[in-house]
Amino acid sequence: MGKLIYMDNAATTFVDKRVLDAMIPYLSDKCFNPSSIYDGAQDVHEALDNARETIAKSLNASPREIYFTSCGTESDNWAIKGVAHANADKGKHLITSKIEHHAVLHTMKALEREGFEVTYLDVDSNGFVSLSELEKAIRPDTILVSIMYANNEIGTIEPIKEIGEICRKKGVYFHVDAVQAYAHVPIDVVAENIDMLSVSGHKFNAMKGTGFLYIKKGVKINTFMDGGAQERNKRAGTENVAGIVGMAKASEIAFAEMDKRIKHEIEIRDYMIDRILKEIPYSKLNGDRNKRLPNNLNIGFEFIEGESMLLALNDLGVYASSGSACTSGSLDPSHVLLAIGLPHEKAHGSLRLSISHETTMDDAKFVCDNLPKIVERLRSMSPLYEDFVKNK
């Protein structure tokens, strides 16, 4: 086997060497608790302040609006449950979409069990939420709308600014799960009318166990963890200093290199989409062709199943992901692919390749050169393909 070709960056990313270097001191010489009083601890506190400022600036937010958490899932849980519980006197209705991450969907389900009511908006065949459907769904007792910035499976980027405008006009809080989008595309929480925004560090070359929640000043939200005075009394617990410093470093690097990265990723993404669709019959791009994350490709191949594709790619040293049931541990294929209208057998046959700024054109060519053979081999043993050919 040759070198590893990692095309699962939507699952997690490698920690950047510069990020690791920035973190090391806070795991050794500067291990002090930032809440302590001595000089060394104050230096650590200052490092936290700087990290908060770097991250705030990247979103056009104020440092007071950035709250560090342990991951994207925690941020989603806090934003949704925190606002629901703090505003239950105003109403008990929330709105989200059918293609959200489980961190949002299962949080909504938990609230339903408590007596809240949730509307799950349909999306169109490219995965877009309809603005008019959203507007119609907002009721006098609606307290929160939660829509993801970009979808983790099909890469579709939602009309966040327009959704934010509607929420602002109707006086409803707007939460955005930006786990896949932050540090990959520019985000401006002011211009895009965003009240809360969830981010995870390990999706942009920081370490796992880091994340943050942007909470716009004035949003009525409950404390997530009770304890000490950390994070403005809203999220107690000694800060993951090294992780936070690393996340800020990763953010700084990602934003400094963003234009270059986007250009590079789009070039490779489009090369791969064009070649795969041209060279493999009965294949289709899932998600929108243009309004999609620069690093995401999701292609459906008829008559074959995703896991067997992943295993074949694995044997070639290519790491990827699929919407097939077999990757989820349940028998149902991806809820996202079903929501964009794919029948079960097509949803099972999808392949997600999430590239990065480090993916090379040679990597892309290798995958494009080998994929047709894999698909052909799997189709040659597929009863669905046999039936299709016989009935043609």
Added chain:
Amino acid sequence: MAYSEKVKDHYKNPRNVGEIENASGVGTVGNAKCGDIMRMYLDIDENTGIIKDCKFKTFGCGAAVATSSMATELVKGKTIEEALKVTNKAVMEALDGLPPVKVHCSLLAEQAIHSALWNYAEKKGIKIEGLEKPVNDVSELDDDDDEF
């Protein structure tokens, strides 16, 4: 979730993939909803009742391919009576086990053999002792093999 070396070998190099022209019996089980469809072809010697050849086609995950492949190996050269003894447990054991979420694949392989035999019996107008009408959806079967 880890596959055994035998499972890996069978999905990388599946045995007996293909179709049999004018097969004695053909059976298809599973559905696209749960992501696995298996089709088995049997060539049965009418005089001896021996399965001379067995081929398969499968839409499904690595375990689905491996269990189909192993099932064809296990029934080839056997009598119908012996083939009925190739249960999902036998297929799993021959593969050195399956992850719990993949146990249904071995049930599907067992049912695919039964389905092809059922088709053979129907065509011949005979009754095969011990063969029950196969089910298409293995989730209907009681599955007590979760801890395997």
